[in-house]
Amino acid sequence: MRSVASRCFIVVLGLLFAAPVLAGDVQVAVAANFTAPMKIIAADFEKDTGHKVVLTFGATGRFYAQITNGAPFEVFLSADDDAPKKLEQAGAAVSGSRFTYATGKLALWSAQPGLVDAQGEVLKKGNFRKLAIAAPKLAPYGAAAMETIRQLGLQAALAPKLVTGESIGQAFSFVATGNAEIGFVALSQVVEGGKLRSGSAWLVPDNLHAPIRQDAALLTRGKDNPAARQLMAFLKTNKARAVIRSFGYQP
Incomplete structure (x- = not known):
């Protein structure tokens, strides 16, 4: 035993x-x-x-x-x-x-409620100082943001306002901290459970950039x-x- x-x-x-x-x-x-x-x-x-x-x-x-x-x-x-x-x-x-x-989905986002409208017209109105994007050569979301800007015909108007982060995470940080009033970010950074966490946002239509x-x-x-x-x-x-x-x- x-x-x-x-x-x-x-x-x-x-x-x-x-x-x-x-x-x-x-x-x-x-x-x-x-x-x-x-x-x-x-x-x-x-x-x-x-x-x-x-x-x-x-x-x-x-x-x-x-x-x-x-x-x-x-x-x-x-x-x-x-x-x-x-x-x-x-x-x-x-x-x-x-x-x-x-x-992925691209979004234009601001930490300020009401600044970004549901159609993205804020880009044409230009009532902001800085627009954050991720570096187009390093980050696909940055490339999608630049493609969207070109499709809207706003490249020349927005060029002086662009601030570029190395990654989409850094672009998001610029907006979250107020260093840029608005920015192109990944929808996943501002939405959870189907709801916007804070601020205001425009979901960029898929036809304005190549699929991510x-x-x-x-x-x-x-x-x-x-x-x-x-x-x-x-x-x-x-x-x-x-x-x-x-x-x-x-x-």
């Missing part, structure tokens, strides 16, 4: 010590516009799997350069579909791993990491998609 009990005790101990070994870390580069939803998704993923998600947020263009230069990221959540495609072509991302995890398709890719550094592969799969689950929708994205 003692022998059987001893063997059972050893098995239980083995399982207890093996559990942490099975859990792993995954290094994730996340486009700044997806900061809020990804924090929630990562917490859900960690709770469900035991893996730890290490998140770094920033501009898509900056991440692309860092990844091509050997940055130790294992999963890339881009703000466009171009950067992941180029990484796959260059062998820095696993072939066939790319998919669109969200389609945001692709995820499993990077080559993460191809043998079970945590990285499981996170990629988790992004496709109903739980993750519900979070994505709640921030104004189309999964």
Whole structure:
């Protein structure tokens, strides 16, 4: 009896010590516009799997350069579909791993209630000093903002008022802190649960800029990491998609 009990005790101990070994870390580069939803998704993923998600947020263009230069990221959540495609072509991302995890929406936002009207006419009236955008060459939302400005024929009129942030996160910060009265931001930064958090906003019509398709890719550094592969799969689950929708994205 003692022998059987001893063997059972050893098995239980083995399982207890093996559990942490099975859990792993995954290094994730996340486009700044997806900061809020990804924090929630990562917490859900960690709770469900035991893996730890290490998140770094920033501009898509900056991440692309860092990844091509050997940055130790294992999963890339881009703000466009171009950067992941180029990484796959260059062998820095696993072939066939790319998919669109969200389609983003652009919004013109002010922290001041009533300043931005529902049709975006404030851009034509010009009753503001500064308009914040993300750097068009680094951030897809910045590129969409510039395309919108051109489509409206306001490039010359608005050029003196533009203040540029490296990422959409920095552009949002300019408006939130009052350094710019209005700015083009990701809808996800100002909406949660389908409601505007504060201030005033205009949802930019889709026909004023190219679709903002945001692709995820499993990077080559993460191809043998079970945590990285499981996170990629988790992004496709109903739980993750519900979070994505709640921030104004189309999964």
